[in-house]
Amino acid sequence: MSYNKFSVLILAFLLASCKKDFIPQESSKVEINDFIIEEFDYKFLSTKSKIQYKNENQLINATLNMRIENGVKIWFSVRVALGVEAARGMITRDEFIIIDRVNKQVIKSSLDIVEKEFKMKLSFDQLESALTGNLLYDISSSDVIRKEGNYFKIVQQKESIQSQNLVNIKTSKIEKLILFDEITNYLLTVDYENFKPLGKILFPGRHLFTSVSYLDDSSVPVITNINFNFKEVERTNRPLKFPFNIPSKYVLKKI
Secondary structure, eight states: OOHHHHHHHHHHHHHHTSSGGGSOSOEEEOOGGGOOOOOOOOSEEEEEEEEEEEOSSOEEEEEEEEEEETTTEEEEEEEOGGGOEEEEEEEOSSOEEEEETTTTEEEEEOTHHHHHHHSSOOOHHHHHHHHHTOOSSOOOTTOEEEEETTEEEEEEEETTEEEEEEEETTTOOEEEEEEEETTTOOEEEEEEEEEEEETTEEEEEEEEEEEEEEOTTOOSEEEEEEEEEEEEEEEESSOOOOOOOOOTTSEEEEO
16 A cells, blocks of 8 residues: 555544544444435525635635535635635536636636536535535445444445545434545545534535645655634525626636
8 A cells, every 4th residue: 555545544534533423432334225314405595605725825705605406516715815706717517717807717627627626526516515415426225334333324435436424323414525536546535513503404514624645756746724603694496697708808717
């Protein structure tokens, strides 16, 4: 086993065990029909959150407004000091477009730009699921499901990516997601906390994303944290507006 892979596995263990409740006292196998996951269902979703982006070189605090049409598009607006909009973005199944107000440019890319940030390939549906606390992969007969303490642990293998979900038995909600790419040794974890009722469904009021990757020919991990603290969340069947007008004088940059 390479040093990189060993160190990532140690990090994964520490991240998975960061809460006392996640340390199992006993483990037993569970059949697919013997447990329930409460998925967050919606047609349109509107949120407002305080976010913090942090790595070894940057610390950014901002306000994020986000609107989602389920399965179709994700719109967002990032505002910094004094409420000034720094960026506006639109994500669809085919494109990721960012209007960069600071540098007066428009960045166009595919969803590969998400892979560049998190070092993990995610489809549109998987990105949407990660943002709302839902399962990234459907449950199948090949999955390993075990009861560990107060949690169900779901282990799934999708090509080189191993996925683990920790589901609270009492609430049937996912409280932790771990993704590990066995080829690249990249790790992505998401903690879902501070659940609050939204109608009859619970929504995680805090999302903590942590990605661990490596630069070429380096054994030192690069750790990136993105924290979402949701202040407003609205689930509705009423169509939302997704304002997205690209200024004609902005420079186009394709990635």
